[in-house]
Amino acid sequence: NAGVTQTPKFQVLKTGQSMTLQCAQDMNHEYMSWYRQDPGMGLRLIHYSVGAGITDQGEVPNGYNVSRSTTEDFPLRLLSAAPSQTSVYFCASSQGGTQYFGPGTRLTVT
């Protein structure tokens, strides 16, 4: 099992550009989520999904879109990148209460 995988590992964008952060899991977990991590603020939930076709907003959803067409994949889209979106992004999946995290994507918006 690869667990939770994320691509890319690093990305630099210019303000206004769009991009998609990829997340995949091979554990057949129903629940997947996206977090951003900023210094001194822990992890904050952006969007989550309780199953294919079902998504909902987390604590900080503005500027991000998600979709869940399959159980395995949960991409995060930045529609028009802003410097405030410079952060490290983590995807997680779970079955039951315990969440397992991917290695993260470090995004810089200039």
Place this chain on the structure above:
Amino acid sequence: GQQLNQSPQSMFIQEGEDVSMNCTSSSIFNTWLWYKQEPGEGPVLLIALYKAGELTSNGRLTAQFGITRKDSFLNISASIPSDVGIYFCAGLFAGGTSYGKLTFGQGTILTVHP
């Protein structure tokens, strides 16, 4: 929404010392999780707690789910240099519109001097 207060924010200790950190909340959680994060990596689950009063060990790590369901602590005994990292508590509130959402503490940065 639910808030978690984690303390201390950072700790500098000598190898061999014991470490204790805790999380408190104004809300009741059904699950408490403790994660460790090393530089450039995602958080890795250390211990999961599912019942109030539960005390669980994982090697040198011991964690407890507070009986009020609003707090948890993590202890590390006889610290070693590889314990260095950021430790996060996380609470899972399973109910209503918050189903399945993890709330994280701010993290405790642990430094261990050899």
